[in-house]
Structures are given as structure tokens and as C-alpha cells.
Amino acid sequence: MYESKRLGYLFVLPFILGILAFNLFPFAASFALSFTDYPLIGSPTYIGLENYEKMVFDDDLFWKSLTVTVSFALIVVPARLAVALFIAQVLNFKLRGINFFRAAYYLPTILGGSIAISVMWKFLFQQKGLVNIILDTVGIDPIPWLASERYAVWTIVALNTWQFGAAMVIFLAALQGVPKSLYEAAEIDGASFWQQFRNVTLPIITPVIFFNMIMQIVNCFQEFNAPYMITEGGPLYSTYFMAIYIYDEAFKYFNMGYASALSWVLFFLIVAIAGVLFWSSKYWVFYSGEKEKAR
Amino acid sequence: MFKRKTLAALTFTALVSLTSAAFAEDASIRFAWWGNEARAANTLKVIKLFEEKNPGITVKAEYSGYDGYQTRLSTQFAGGTEPDVMQVLLAWLPMFSKKGDGFEDINKFSSLINLEEFPKTTLEQVSINGKMQGVPIGSTGFLFLYNKEPWQKAKIDYPKTWDELFEAGKLMRERLGDEYYPLDPTTQGSFLISLSWAMQKYNVNFIDPDEPKVSMSEEQVADWLRFFKRLENEHVLVSIKARTAMGGANKPTSQMPDWVEGKWGGVYSQDSTLTSRADTLTGGLDQLEVGPYIMLPDAKTAGTMSRTGFIYSISKHSKQQEAAAKFINFLTTDAEAARIIGTSRAIPASKTQWDVLTNENLIPPIQKIGTGQIMELDEKGLVPRFSLYFEHPLIYKLLFNTFEELSFDKTTPEEAAPKLIKEATRILSRL
Numbered sequence: 001m002y003e004s005k006r007l008g009y010l011f012v013l014p015f016i017l018g019i020l021a022f023n024l025f026p027f028a029a030s031f032a033l034s035f036t037d038y039p040l041i042g043s044p045t046y047i048g049l050e051n052y053e054k055m056v057f058d059d060d061l062f063w064k065s066l067t068v069t070v071s072f073a074l075i076v077v078p079a080r081l082a083v084a085l086f087i088a089q090v091l092n093f094k095l096r097g098i099n100f101f102r103a104a105y106y107l108p109t110i111l112g113g114s115i116a117i118s119v120m121w122k123f124l125f126q127q128k129g130l131v132n133i134i135l136d137t138v139g140i141d142p143i144p145w146l147a148s149e150r151y152a153v154w155t156i157v158a159l160n161t162w163q164f165g166a167a168m169v170i171f172l173a174a175l176q177g178v179p180k181s182l183y184e185a186a187e188i189d190g191a192s193f194w195q196q197f198r199n200v201t202l203p204i205i206t207p208v209i210f211f212n213m214i215m216q217i218v219n220c221f222q223e224f225n226a227p228y229m230i231t232e233g234g235p236l237y238s239t240y241f242m243a244i245y246i247y248d249e250a251f252k253y254f255n256m257g258y259a260s261a262l263s264w265v266l267f268f269l270i271v272a273i274a275g276v277l278f279w280s281s282k283y284w285v286f287y288s289g290e291k292e293k294a295r
Numbered sequence: 296m297f298k299r300k301t302l303a304a305l306t307f308t309a310l311v312s313l314t315s316a317a318f319a320e321d322a323s324i325r326f327a328w329w330g331n332e333a334r335a336a337n338t339l340k341v342i343k344l345f346e347e348k349n350p351g352i353t354v355k356a357e358y359s360g361y362d363g364y365q366t367r368l369s370t371q372f373a374g375g376t377e378p379d380v381m382q383v384l385l386a387w388l389p390m391f392s393k394k395g396d397g398f399e400d401i402n403k404f405s406s407l408i409n410l411e412e413f414p415k416t417t418l419e420q421v422s423i424n425g426k427m428q429g430v431p432i433g434s435t436g437f438l439f440l441y442n443k444e445p446w447q448k449a450k451i452d453y454p455k456t457w458d459e460l461f462e463a464g465k466l467m468r469e470r471l472g473d474e475y476y477p478l479d480p481t482t483q484g485s486f487l488i489s490l491s492w493a494m495q496k497y498n499v500n501f502i503d504p505d506e507p508k509v510s511m512s513e514e515q516v517a518d519w520l521r522f523f524k525r526l527e528n529e530h531v532l533v534s535i536k537a538r539t540a541m542g543g544a545n546k547p548t549s550q551m552p553d554w555v556e557g558k559w560g561g562v563y564s565q566d567s568t569l570t571s572r573a574d575t576l577t578g579g580l581d582q583l584e585v586g587p588y589i590m591l592p593d594a595k596t597a598g599t600m601s602r603t604g605f606i607y608s609i610s611k612h613s614k615q616q617e618a619a620a621k622f623i624n625f626l627t628t629d630a631e632a633a634r635i636i637g638t639s640r641a642i643p644a645s646k647t648q649w650d651v652l653t654n655e656n657l658i659p660p661i662q663k664i665g666t667g668q669i670m671e672l673d674e675k676g677l678v679p680r681f682s683l684y685f686e687h688p689l690i691y692k693l694l695f696n697t698f699e700e701l702s703f704d705k706t707t708p709e710e711a712a713p714k715l716i717k718e719a720t721r722i723l724s725r726l
Binding site for chain 1: 369373
């Protein structure tokens, strides 16, 4: 028994060492660095809370990037969840060739985060890109997607919403787990399709909605590839996400201390939002067997 | 039996010693640079030649495009894993080697690198606190480079004065259409072409070349910004806004479809980039011409930015510094290397390489004209000095933000000028 335990620890040792060296150590180090002025080349100097004070009271760009990131998350998370749930619902029907469609809808997720897709997206939305060519054929004037403060962020929103595959697969699994007997009972009671979806499907899959929501929020707050490649954070900082700001400060301007402080603010923001969601979940997330337990 | 064993042992020992001696002489160095395909191909050939001539030294090439190169280098610097030899932009020195201790002092290798090949003033330019930060590769300067097709099509001569440039903007639009412009300045070119005019008018640079402070007055800066706005409004420059809509304010001219299709009449850029501008043109270099440097009458300076563009530096952490120095010497002073590299980086700074390229007619005629123009301006004392801080990423970011806001009509030159001076002063005081 003791021998097998030791062997078990030995097997997980590389993973634990990896976590310690590449996750926990940088995590702790970045927290310490957030209280320093660290120009990357040279040694860090302790400056207390100066980075955080500067951020809050003397950095318009921080507030701008925070606003862009939060607004983006507010649009993308519900949009992606709604699209993912809708498509999952459609793909839950027993149709001919359904597996092909399931795979096809999942494809953008595999491709979506890549640089190549971002480059393609840029070509689609530039002044003489495919989107404007199509608009032109239906008599709509070309839209300066990438050069407009109003529209630029929507190109990133569109790309992110298109990557709904991961959430969709999880929704699909949840939908297939809803007991058929409940639909049969609802049907006998005369419930319409919409009533069944609202009163049977939705409550039962709330744990999955909750899980997907947390995952999507974390992803959205860390969005980097698409705005960096498609709009370079512009025009006029309209797509300047927190992740780009952190990257610029760290690797373009060598302010590693300030970049660490920005990372920690982003981290706390994600933790706070997740905390609120966890707290609120007791009011809207239903786990099977909860009532029985309460009794 | 004893003899055979002794003989075998001796042979083995001799073999081991010989092998270790060979290993001791072997050196492997890493060499990083950025650039286009032509530069990469030429550099790889030179590396091969160097390895043939210097058995025991191997060079591992690490090359990429300009985007991300500095980021990668800075990350490597932070971890002390930067390449042994690296191509470095002179403007990065305030970041990588503020006090001259970021790179190995080249003076230490004067027996391996023939420093007498280089002009003294150039070597001074690349030194901080008496420590030479790298070996100069070559000088570059900004000039007016034209694609002759749209000019011939519109029947317009290359402008010699600023008024003629504005007239060209008007005529090109009238005769060829809205998509035709005399110049694509690129983002940095936007600041520099308008600054060139402002310097010709006021004979003062934005940042003092001798100390990190703003030299221009608020009115002078406002005039500079007004001139930029006029260049955009009067259809002389492809605007930053238009470039953004086409897929990127910072995208190189040669990658912009309108340049490839011959709709843009030219660029305001460095003579070292001549060949890369021609890469995507069907007529190649033959399609390009260098125009006269546009001047105000009686100007005491042309306002063009000309400086040692980049250098080869040696890492402080390198364990093969002597091999690195030998390699740099080969790259910058060897005649055969010059024949291969040609002008794919710049017109070489060393005497031998310059002589080889000129005597053997290896400099493309247009490059000769371009470099000749910069040299002529320099001889006349019309090339101003620029502060290293002018190209610092924080100053670049500030200028980009200001010019972008002007281009998008989010601010006026009068509003932007005091803000630009205040912010630049704040940044410079911190640097």
C-alpha cells in the first residue's frame, strides 16, 4: 500500500514540479513585482503601492482599457451563451447527418483562437474586404470596420461569438441528460415547445449555464489575440483590451512592475465577478437532489 | 601483452585529448536579426561562408520580421539568454543599455574587430559613457521615393517645393481618382515629413539632440501639427485613418494593396528600405525613382532624419565573445561578405565594404542616388542631429496617439500642441 502510494506521488511529481515552477512561482513573483519599479533590464526597486495609485488616479489608459474589456465581456458572454445554447438545441434533434453538423459547428472553436483566423478576419473586414464587397452588392455603402471607434470592437465581438463551439458541446451534453420523462409529462399537461424549454430544459441545465458563464467570462477578460492581430488595439484605443495593455507595458515599454500590478487588478476583477456569480448561483442554479438533501 | 595494453591505453588517451582539444576550440554562437526575405537569404549565405573560413565556429541563425523582434529580445534580456550577436536598433540603446552596461564593450575586442574601418563620428554615436555598444552596420536617411507610374500617368513632375507637393496632391486626385495619392508616409513618416517642414521653417528639432528635453515652442509644435493635417486634408498623404481602414496604420507600404496596384505615388522613408519597397512592385527597383528633397527656400536644414540605423552588439552573457567579435568583424568588414550582403541592410559603414560595393558596381543605381542625396545634404550641413530619445517607444507612442487623434479629428493642432509638449517633457524627465 505504502509502496503504491509512493509510486503514485512519483508519477504526479513532474506535474507538481511544473505547476510550482511555471504557475505558482510566477504567480507569486508577479504579486511581489507589482509593488516595484522593474524596468526588465536591471533590478526591481520597491515602491509600495505607487503602481496601484498611479493606475487609479493618474492613468486614463487603464480606465479606457478596463471599460473596453468589461463592455466586451458584457456583450460577448451573453451572445456566445445564447448562440451556443440555440445551436445545441438545434443539434439535439435527431436529424440525418447530425454528427456532421455537430463537427462543423465545433470547427470555429478549434480554429478561432489562432493567429491565422485573426489575419483572415482582418482581411474580411478591411475597407475592400469581403464583408464590404457583399454590403456593396446589396446597395449598402462600405463601412470602415477597422477604422471606426464605433464598429471596430464589433469585428472582435463577431469573431468571439463565432467561437461558441466549446460552450455548445457542453450544452449539448447537458441537453441530452435532461430526462425524457419530464418532457412527456409536460406534453401531457399541454405545454408548448417554448414552455417546455423555459420550464423544463432551462432549470435543469442551469448548472451547465453557470459553468459556461464562468468559463466565458474568464476567457473574455483575457482576450488578446484577436484585438492584437486585427485592430492592434485601435483605432483610438477603442479595442485596447486589458491584456494588450499589460503586454505593451511589460514588453514594449519595459514597465514590468506596472504590468504586474495591472495583471493583479485583472485577476482580482475576474475573481470578484466569479465570486458574485457564485453567490448569486444559489438563487438561480438548481442542482438535482438539493431539495431531498434539505429535507 | 603488457606492451599491447600500454599501446592501446596510450592511443585511447591521445584520442581523448585530441577530441577534447577540438571541442575546446569549437564555438557555437547565436545570431539574431530582423528583416525581409532577401536579407535573410543573404545573411544565411554569409554565415555559411564564415563557417567555411572559420572552422570550429558555428553560427545559429535566429531571424524574424521586425514585428515582435524587440519583444523577444527584451524577454531574452530579462532572462539573460539573449543571443551572442544581435542586430539592435540604435534607438533601443536608452532601454537596453541606459548607462552603457547592457552590451559588451566593443573596445575590448579591438584586436579582433578592425575599428579603423569606421568613421570616428559613427563610433562615437554608438558609444555610451565611453563604452561602444555595437559595431555600426550602416547609415540611413529619410527621402522621397516615388513609383514613377502614377506620376507619368498623371503627367506631373516630382515636386521640388512644398507648394508643388500640394499641387501634385490636387492634380493626382483630379486626373487619376480619389484612391491616388502622391505619398504614403507610413506612420513614422507622418511625424517625420511634417517635422522636416517644421525644422526647415524654424531650424529647431522637437527634442534637443544633446539633452532629453523638448526644444520646440508651443506655437512651433502647433504649426508642425497643422502642416501634417494640411498634408492629409489636401490629399497629399494617405491618411492614418485611411490606412487603418485598409488593415493597419503600421502595416509596411509594400504590403498595402494600393501600393502594389500603383495607386500610391511614393513613400517618405529610409534609403535602407528601398529594396523592400520594390519587392511587391511588378517592375521592381526599375519602377522606383528618388525625387528631389523638398525644401523651403533659404532653409538652414533639410530636417531629414539620418543616423546610424542599427548595430551589431555582443551579449554580456555570451560565453563565446571572441567568436562573436570575429563574426561581427567578418560581417562588417569582409569584402566577400559585402558582395553577398550588398545593400540588403544599408550602405555599409566600413571603408572596405563601401569600396567593394562602389568599385564593383554592386549598389543598385537608385540606392546610389538615394544615398548620394543624403550624403550631399550632409556635406552641405543640412542634415540635422536627432536625439536618440526621438525613437524611444514611449515617445513614438505619444506621437502616434497625437497624430492618430488629429487624423481622426478628435483634437486640433492647437489643443494637441501643449499636451504633446507636456507629455513629452514628462516622459523625457523619467528617461
